[in-house]
Amino acid sequence: MKSIIDRYSEAKCETSSEINPALEIKFWQKEAAILKRQLHNLQENHRQMMGEELSGLSVEDLQKLENQLELSLHDVRMKKDQMLLEEIQELNREGNLLHQENLDLHEKLNLMRQQNMELHKKVSEVEGVKSSEKISLLTNGLGMRDNSSEHVHLQLSQPLQHDETPSKAIQLSYFSFIS
Numbered sequence: 677m678k679s680i681i682d683r684y685s686e687a688k689c690e691t692s693s694e695i696n697p698a699l700e701i702k703f704w705q706k707e708a709a710i711l712k713r714q715l716h717n718l719q720e721n722h723r724q725m726m727g728e729e730l731s732g733l734s735v736e737d738l739q740k741l742e743n744q745l746e747l748s749l750h751d752v753r754m755k756k757d758q759m760l761l762e763e764i765q766e767l768n769r770e771g772n773l774l775h776q777e778n779l780d781l782h783e784k785l786n787l788m789r790q791q792n793m794e795l796h797k798k799v800s801e802v803e804g805v806k807s808s809e810k811i812s813l814l815t816n817g818l819g820m821r822d823n824s825s826e827h828v829h830l831q832l833s834q835p836l837q838h839d840e841t842p843s844k845a846i847q848l849s850y851f852s853f854i855s
Contacts (some may be wrong), residue, residue: 680707 685705723729724741725748733741 680711683707 684703711720720729725745730738806829
């Protein structure tokens with residue numbers, strides 16, 4: 677493309693003093709012929725690269741074509757390797773992020789287990805109340821079992837109203853965590 681522009685600029689300078697439409701038509705016809713030859717050469721070269729129309733080539737031409745194809749194949753493989761390496765690096769980065777997130781979640785899980793054990797300890801202390809108080813708690817919704825391996829979750833209730841008794845205000849529920 678650059679050579680075409682250079683030839684055009686050169687021809688324009690030569691004919692700038694005399695603007696002759698016939699000379700300009702000749703110039704463009706000549707340029708069109710050059711472009712047609714270049715297009716034909718490129719198409720022929722493309723067909724040869726694709727392994728077509730090789731019968732007219734000499735052994736030396738075939739060797740040049742083979743070397744050119746090997747260089748092209750090498751470049752393609754280098755680009756593919758580079759892209760795969762970048763993809764591996766990205767996947768490693770994502771894997772590291774997921775690993776860090778997993779560690780953070782594991783830490784939160786351990787914290788929740790510790791809090792659960794502390795609540796279980798508090799509930800075990802509550803289980804040590806007198807039998808009559810324990811019966812009162814059970815009838816008011818505690819519903820605990822004597823199984824000490826069961827984890828308990830305590831929930832806070834609303835503040836007492838003047839007309840409520842303390843036993844009605846305590847609402848405890850339980851559920852088990854599976855570790």
